[in-house]
Amino acid sequence: MSAGSGPKDQYRSSFSSWDGRSSVRAKPRRILEELENGKVFFPPELVPVLYHPLVRDQEQEVINSLLLQRLHIYLDFTADLEQLLVAPVTQLISRRRSGFELPAVMLRDSYKICTDEAWHAQFSDDLQSQLISATRELPTTSGEPYFLSRLRTLKAGLDPALRPLADLFFTVVSETLISSILSGIPKDQRVCTAVRETIADHAEDEGRHHAFFAQFFEHAWPQLTSCERDLIGTLLPEFVVAFLRPDLAATSGMLGPARLDPDSVMGVIEETYPVARIQADMRAAAASTLRLFDRNGVLESNRVADSFFRSGLLV
Numbered sequence: 001m002s003a004g005s006g007p008k009d010q011y012r013s014s015f016s017s018w019d020g021r022s023s024v025r026a027k028p029r030r031i032l033e034e035l036e037n038g039k040v041f042f043p044p045e046l047v048p049v050l051y052h053p054l055v056r057d058q059e060q061e062v063i064n065s066l067l068l069q070r071l072h073i074y075l076d077f078t079a080d081l082e083q084l085l086v087a088p089v090t091q092l093i094s095r096r097r098s099g100f101e102l103p104a105v106m107l108r109d110s111y112k113i114c115t116d117e118a119w120h121a122q123f124s125d126d127l128q129s130q131l132i133s134a135t136r137e138l139p140t141t142s143g144e145p146y147f148l149s150r151l152r153t154l155k156a157g158l159d160p161a162l163r164p165l166a167d168l169f170f171t172v173v174s175e176t177l178i179s180s181i182l183s184g185i186p187k188d189q190r191v192c193t194a195v196r197e198t199i200a201d202h203a204e205d206e207g208r209h210h211a212f213f214a215q216f217f218e219h220a221w222p223q224l225t226s227c228e229r230d231l232i233g234t235l236l237p238e239f240v241v242a243f244l245r246p247d248l249a250a251t252s253g254m255l256g257p258a259r260l261d262p263d264s265v266m267g268v269i270e271e272t273y274p275v276a277r278i279q280a281d282m283r284a285a286a287a288s289t290l291r292l293f294d295r296n297g298v299l300e301s302n303r304v305a306d307s308f309f310r311s312g313l314l315v
Contacts, residue, residue: 141253233304
């Protein structure tokens with residue numbers, strides 16, 4: 001990292017009321033007390049495969065199971081992201097081992113994020129356990145989510161000394177994207193109360209995390225050398241795509257309750273997720289993060305800008 005290119009002095013903390021507002025401090029454990037008649041486990045509009053002709057005409061019991069499976073995928077994704085990626089990164093930041101010069105108050109805030117993320121992983125696992133007990137249905141998918149396997153592949157092509165930077169900037173991407181799940185489900189009265197409340201707790205915390213990591217990027221990016229900015233810049237669109245691309249393997253596994261043969265499952269996936277739709281959805285979800293990159297001069301490099309165009313995130 002370049003010497004003499006220190007961070008901006010300004011840091012606006014979003015954690016002044018953390019003790020009284022964070023879910024780990026102020027919110028109760030969310031209990032799935034009963035399965036509520038007429039309630040769904042997940043909004044159908046966020047599960048595009050439900051609208052494929054081979055799926056939409058299934059019995060309501062099957063549709064309910066598919067929505068439950070989609071919720072399991074989301075909860076697994078959340079626990080893996082928070083526990084295996086974001087928490088280790090914020091631990092390094094808090095202990096001054098990120099490699100970047102940061103304001104002291106920012107380091108203290110990163111401790112709070114460590115605490116938040118451990119709780120998010122825990123309450124996601126807890127809700128999953130309650131769902132299994134209440135429905136007597138196990139998750140039909142297993143294994144790591146797509147973003148983890150893709151990140152591992154990308155890191156394998158890097159010099160080992162640069163791999164921690166990949167984790168840091170992937171975390172920035174994951175924490176600054178705007179999730180339709182976090183923004184929409186808490187207000188959706190169709191969804192089971194415990195699910196809505198759990199995701200609402202998560203969403204409130206993540207608003208603070210978003211502000212933190214946007215400012216972390218503003219502090220860290222100028223401290224990289226030009227070579228590091230060029231390398232990480234070309235990886236940023238890969239990180240966005242890895243995080244936002246539909247996990248097609250998990251979705252295929254989710255379709256188990258529909259009892260479709262393998263060729264039919266493949267057809268449902270291919271027809272539901274054409275490349276143009278995937279790219280348009282990713283551009284919409286990434287708008288806030290792309291603006292962050294643009295404000296900080298990331299796209300001034302032709303090589304970096306080309307990588308964003310090739311990914312479909314810019315048109």
